[in-house]
Amino acid sequence: MISGVIFDAFGTVVKIGKRTNPYRELLKHGRRQGMSFDPAALHIAMTMNLSFLELASYLSIALSPSKHDKLIQALEVELSSITPFADALVAIQQLKEAGLKVGICSNLASPYVPVVRQFFPDMDGYAFSCELGVMKPNPAIYQTICNQMNIEPGCYFGNGAGRVLMIGDSKRCDRDGPRLVGIMGCHLDRADSGPVNNLLQFVELVLD
The missing domain is CATH 3.40.50.1000 (HAD superfamily/HAD-like)
Structure with missing residues (x-):
């Protein structure tokens, strides 16, 4: 039974109707700042109850105002397309x-x-x-x-x-x-x- x-x-x-891949873009931005991310970064994103910006702060990724707005918009677009x-x-x-x-x-x-x-x-x-x-x-x-x-x-x-x-x-x-x-x-x-x-x-x- x-x-x-x-x-x-x-x-x-x-x-997801429109993929913008905000998490991938966030990690790419971190790499451009000289950070080296292994699969542990993805594991952190998936296993810690953090908002998108809290994750950026936790990983010590610095965001300029324009980059901040661009990534938040990308996240909102992806979420609204689900x-x-x-x-x-x-x-x-x-x-x-x-x-x-x-x-x-x-x-x-x-x-x-x-x-x-x-x-x-x-x-x-x-x-x-x-x-x-x-x-x-x-x-x-x-x-x-x-x-x-x-x-x-x-x-x-x-x-x-x-x-x-x-x-x-x-x-x-x-x-x-x-x-x-x-x-x-x-x-x-x-x-x-x-x-x-x-x-x-x-x-x-x-x-x-």
Whole structure:
């Protein structure tokens, strides 16, 4: 018996219409100031609940007034271009009507969280890396979303625990990572080259 379904956010239930890549531009600006950033900088952005400008200050990146305005505008443009996938709205509603619990688990920087919550305000759980301090595929983030949803993941071949599924566009984070804690992970390939191409197809498989 399936107890709940967990969704990734970007590329799965929401999409960015106009990418301006403000975080990438911020780090490039820091490099031009002689700073050397490794992947730890991205990890900081994704696991610390900092605003965009707080992150710049934390990383000691100096911003002139004009650069400040340009980067903030880029962030606002990207955030305002985010929209939900139509199939996500329908799929989540169908799962709710079938009595399943639903949640969203994603690696996100802080400014993107309110946008996701706005489009999907009535989920049974939310696990965002910037709020929890850990990123997928760390098993702790999957266990946290299950705790919030009050469901117990177990071996998806059946061991008496509820069967929990997760779907997202990352094989590493949404298919393979969840399986470490007994969640059946599924890869969503919207390019039509994989077995699951959209969320309505996925829901059909779940409810069958």
